[in-house]
Amino acid sequence: MQSFRSELENLDNPVVQKDIIALADKIQIFREGKIDPDKFRSLRLARGVYGQRQPGNQMVRIKIPFGKMSVKQLKRIADISNEFGGGNLHATTRQDIQVHYVSLDRTPELWAKLEQDDITLREACGNTLRNVTASPVAGIDKDEPFDVSPYAHALFKYFLRNPVCQEMGRKFKISFSSSEKDTGISFIHDIGFIPKLKTEGGKEVRGFKVMIGGGLGAQPVPAQKAFDFLPEDQMIPFTEALLRVFDRYGERKRRMKARFKFLITEIGIDEVMRLVEEERKALSTQSYVVKNLLGQPKLPEKLVFSDKSINDQEKYEAWRATNVWEQKQEGFFAVSIKLPNGDMNWKKAHAFGDVVLKYAADDIRVTVNQGYILRFVKEESLKSLYAELEALNMADPGFNSTADIIACAGTDTCNLGISNSTRVALELENVIEKEYPELIKNNDLHIKISGCPNSCGQHAIASI
Structure with missing residues (x-):
């Protein structure tokens, strides 16, 4: 505990x-049998600590807002995984990174070390506003009206530890797409924002098409349109009002009916929007102007070349065709990294980070x-x-193709899993690559696997 306290001094x-001290204190009280297990479960979940299938082990979910992280943060997470967990970094469909096989007693120290590089666990799980996701191509997408990254960042910051979303009846999920192509999958989220521009008084005005009430799980429901155009300064006030409506009127007794989509089904979208307008009158924030606090991307200082050679020209051409595409910024390319099951061990993560900084x-x-996307590659x-990616076994072609299969953790680590989705995914990818290589270039057919009906593998929106 002395070491843990010393880590806190660096914050x-x-x-x-x-917050971290409170978690440590509650763990101690739990160990002494002085706190109700259900109450403690709710507290640790809101701090990203999730009970694992293996007794005595925790999965720690690390919140990566809209999927953006620096190499320094990646290496910090890698070191944390090695020191506190099983040494693996697992990327999720909500742009989080999960570390498994962590001792409950060490989670406060783990959290303290993560926060030294501005990485949080807060509200990564539990009945809270979960990680705010966004299109991973935001900011470089040729089709985007504007970059939604600053808006996703602002919304994350505004609602982190916000009292309105700490103990809701159920979890709540928000996404940002970069364009009408909906690469942020707004239709499966409680709120989905799609950027739009319109002209008013001869000036170009930013705003969002807003979708609400989507969700997957055992009963998938597509989102409905709330606004054709919501002015950008109303994004956060609308979100706060909607969260208040969900918190006030959402189901709390029947867990299976406690998602926002069921409230809309029960009372209708018109009544939901009426309640939202009523709630908006009571907000202290009636307008919120988003400022871009993200800064400009730091690029390599000079052009360098690797001393490694390309041994398989055909594979390189396939990789170039499927994993590389032009950004909206002239002269730059984005590069996609296909990761089977989203897994990368901590040593590889360090080496990968070094490669990123070079190119x-x-x-x-x-x-x-x-997977991962790299930006601003010449x-x-x-x-x-x-x-260099090939030397790390990270240059497989077929990103987001039929051969790029999504799978949840399944029975590997999840308490709810009833099938081994990860092993099935690896076997299927192997079969496709060996027997049906033409599917590596197919982007029309997608395979997604969930280990239970909850749809963490997003099977409900897959071709197969």
Whole structure:
């Protein structure tokens, strides 16, 4: 515990310090049998600590807002996974990273070390506003009206530890897409924002098409349109009002009916929007102007080339065709990393981070299909980047293709899993690559696997 306290001294945020100390104190009280197990479960879940299938082990879910992280943060998570868990970094369909096989007693120290690089566990699980996701191509998408990254970041910051979303009847999920192509999958979220522009008084005005009430699970429901155009300064007030409606009127006794989609089904979208307007009158924030606090991406200082050679030209060409595409910024390319089951061990994560800093911007995005996207790669660097990724076994072609299968944790680690989704996914990918290689270039057919009806593998929106 002395070591844990010393880690806290390195944090300059007293709110975070207090939060971590509270978790440590509650763990101690739980160990002494002085707190109700259900109450303790709710507390630890809201701090990203999830009971694992293996007794005595925890899964720690690390919140990566809209999937954006620096190489320094990636390496911090890798070190945490090695020191406190099983050494694996598992990317999820909600752009989080999960670490498994963590001792409950060590979670406060783990959290304190993560916060040194501005990484949080807060509200990664539980009946809270979960990780705010966004299109992983936001900011570089040729089709986008504007970059939604600052808006996703602002919404994450505004609602982190916000009293309105701490103990809701059930979890709540929000996404941002980069364009009408809906790469953020707004239709499966409680709120989905799609950027739009319109002209008013001769000026171009930013806003969002807003979808609400979507969700997967055992009873999938598509989102409904709430607004054709919501002005950008109303994004956060609308979200707060909607969260208040869900908190006030949502189901709390029947867990299976406690999602926002069921409230809309019960009372109708018109009544929901009426209640939202009533709630908005009571908000202290009637307008919220989002400022871009993310800064410009840090690019490599000079062009460098690898001393590694390309041994398989055909594989390189396939990788170039399926994993590389032009950004809206002239002269730059984005590179996608296909990761089977979204898994990467901690040593590889360190080496991967070094490669990123040599050839791409210090801005890694976790993708909704459990991979990564690198940004601002020069065309002259593509062969060198490929050669170094190939040396790490991270240059498989077929990103987001039929051969890029999404799978939840299943019976590997999840308490709710009833089938081994991860092993099935690996076997299917192997069969496709060996027997049906033409599917590596197919983007029309997608396979997704869930280990239970809860749909963490998003099977309800898959081709298969």
